[in-house]
Amino acid sequence: MTFVTQFARRFPATFTAARHAAFGVGAAVTVAAAAAAAPYCDRLLDPQAMPEKYASLAPVYASADTGWIFASNQLRQSFKIKDKPKEMLEEILTTLEGQGVKVAILVAPPRPVVAGQGILRKTMGEAAADYDTAKALRSFQDMLADLRATGAIVPDLSALALGDPDLRRRFYFRRDTHWTPTGAAESAALLATQVSDAAPELVMAEGPSIVGWKGRIEERGSLADLVRKSCDIKLPVEKTPTAVFATPESVEQGLLGDSPAEGQSGKRIALVGTSFSDRYKRDHYRVADALAAAFGRDVDNYSVSGGGLHRGMQGFVKSGGLAGGDYDLLVWEFPYTQNLNSTKRLGAVLKALRAASQG
Template identity: 25%
Template sequence: MTRSLRVFYIALFLVTLMVLGLWSVRSFFGFSTNNEATVLNGRWSKAVETHYDDEFPIKRLGTNLWAALDFKLFNEGRPGVVLGRDQWLYSDEEFNPIVNEELNLQGNYALVEGVRQTLKARGVELVMAIVPAKVRLYPEHLAEVKPASIHADLYQDFHQRVAAERIPAPDLLGPLQQAKNAGQQVFLRTDTHWTPEGAQIAAEQLARTIAEKTPLSGQPQQFVTQASENVSHKGDLRLFLPLDPLFENLMPATEPLQKRTTVAAEQPAEGEDALFANSEVPVALVGTSYSANPNWNFVGALKQALNSDVLSYAEDGHGPILPMLSYLKSDDFKNSPPQVLIWEFPERYLPVNNEIGDADPQWVAELKQAGARQQNVALNIRKSEMPDRAQN
């Protein structure tokens, strides 16, 4: 290699580094950190390092390129997503085998019963909203990947267990399946969650069960749901396909989402009657992003179906158990327990070791122990009844 060629390569390399550096520096326009991140405690420098690492062009290029190769050659995405046919995406939580699945199952069953007992002691009726897995409703779009055996009968087993514990839990799978067969889309193609139509169907089933099993007291309140903006929705499962911006054309297409809003048909009058009505809590809702995310309007659909106000304590991104533990320790529950508490619980969370956050582990263990004792009592009663039934 001649001296002039070596100089050319060195100059080209330096120019490339300078261009990449300037490109990365451009990402700092508008960059800011919270007040707790200072130079003295090191958090500011860590935030800058993380931001630079995320925005570095070579990293983005490599991430996009590798994701495109996985996507086109092997029909795979990042851990977290399972690719189906016809641009359908599924959460891999509905497919993966579970570590310590039997131990987790029994622990979560016992916790559900322990929660029921805690609520019953305060005069609160628990109603379960067991959300069926997306793959259970739309298996026709699957490719070669199939759910692990633990998921096969999970939905039915969950219903059988809560029925044995006398917890009302309407079947949501059947009505959702019927609506799907009638041409409605009840789950989003590129998202983990149900559509507003699916959420409304679930809310109507829950309202029927509550009206039959534990009717609400007080005057009904009318609510009206109206269509609002129509948006192009990017499903949360697309995040596990880091193809943009270089290979955005390979991504599953966005899908239309008609948002909905629910408001009271008549605003309560000012005065003592209104103040008294507001102090009562007929229905509370605890759950996951199926409930917490306003895109599905599940809370609004419940209000309209129940003819009652609904206070939501659902949380996004924490599963079904942590929000329930937080609610049971809240001042709202201690001071104003509802008549009915709806616990929205996706079936895929049943066999996993769910997070409990800052909840006292000893208290959680006591809830499980109380639930397990009651389950053993119920099991012994059923066993004692079996010979009598056989004789009859």
């Protein structure tokens, strides 16, 4: 009797749920197809066999051949924003701009799309047929268009990653959910270019922000941790280079305590984000450094690891970020996995903004 047959007989409800969890009701995703991709262990496909902390992420698709790991929460194909959340996002943007703060949004693109259909087939087996990278990409880009309609500056990081084969290969870690320092640095550079087009007074840097690559960081990998705790298999850490950033004159002056350069307001940039900008209790992927170099300005990082869509923004507002007029640009960073239809989280941001305006 195969593992799949045993699993289906022992856990019929779980078997049915596993078929659909990653792709939605009606998708013909089978545990048998996933097994064909040779996962590190069968427990990755069974939420009842995985540690409780990770059970909601099953089925988890992994392959020693490709080195990639994909949890089910990363396999969304629809990013459509509903009407009510759109209205709430627009109110958030309008409120911030009313305080003199322009908003730019960095949305890290879907990992499966960046990895590509070929990697998915090798990692997920026949189950990959139910994840359409082209469909997911279209939906993601439609979501970006909806965000732009709120008044925010929103670069398309999927086009950035897919437009350069080398960057595509290095944009994401294979055994971690986050972008690499390379992905972060190139994303910050693109954002600065688009902000410069829309509001040139907000960008002080001239020339490229990335002048080379030196040194490496190590990433043990959140998905590698999942495999270790579920399968008792320790995977190697991933090592990736970090950027050497230009140090614009305006930033040097700020570090020395001098007055702002001519044409510069002296105001700073606020970064409010997620673990993509606050990992291991620090900015592990150097997002703030990348933004500082790309914009030629000081950046204060209010990001909160595990804070989701809202806690970084809440922290910024509640700490008086809008009170002193110190910021004229806010960079809101969150990955594609965040739920923009969460009226509860968006409502928490609006509540903080309203309280700040009254106080």
